[in-house]
Amino acid sequence: MPNLRNEPHERGVDTHSLFPPVTHDHPVTAQGRRLVDVDRLDERRVIEVDTQEHGVLAVGMTPDGTPFATSNLCRHQFAKLGRGRVTDDGCLQCPWHRADYDVKSGAMKNGPKGRIFGFKPYSSMFKLFGNVAKLRTFDVEVRNGAIWLV
């Protein structure tokens, strides 16, 4: 049974923690440039991966099968994006207030949502910020059933 105590912003990502998702949640460890097996991805389609070269990344796959890897820190209040999910239209969505990121450019496509942070001027301001301070993106490919850094 999902714990919905941390759902004040209707984010829809389950957590068993009392705390917001600003900490890592047991990232998998990359083997060199091999980041993660595709079958490790669940219905959220993204996972945290600890790499030697770049630290912990958000690594996943869009519904059309395109792999991606981005930096892991939401530009709003620093939630770990690898604990979020990939939306049906292929955006990486923050697990806390559901800002959406373009996984190719790293830009924020939609600002924070919810009763408090979804206030339009506030949300739009963060979207502007998220388009200046984009996520880092990394070139990846699928090979032998895994996502690899190119």
Ligand code: FES
């Ligand atoms: S921390 Fe990501 S949208 Fe608020």
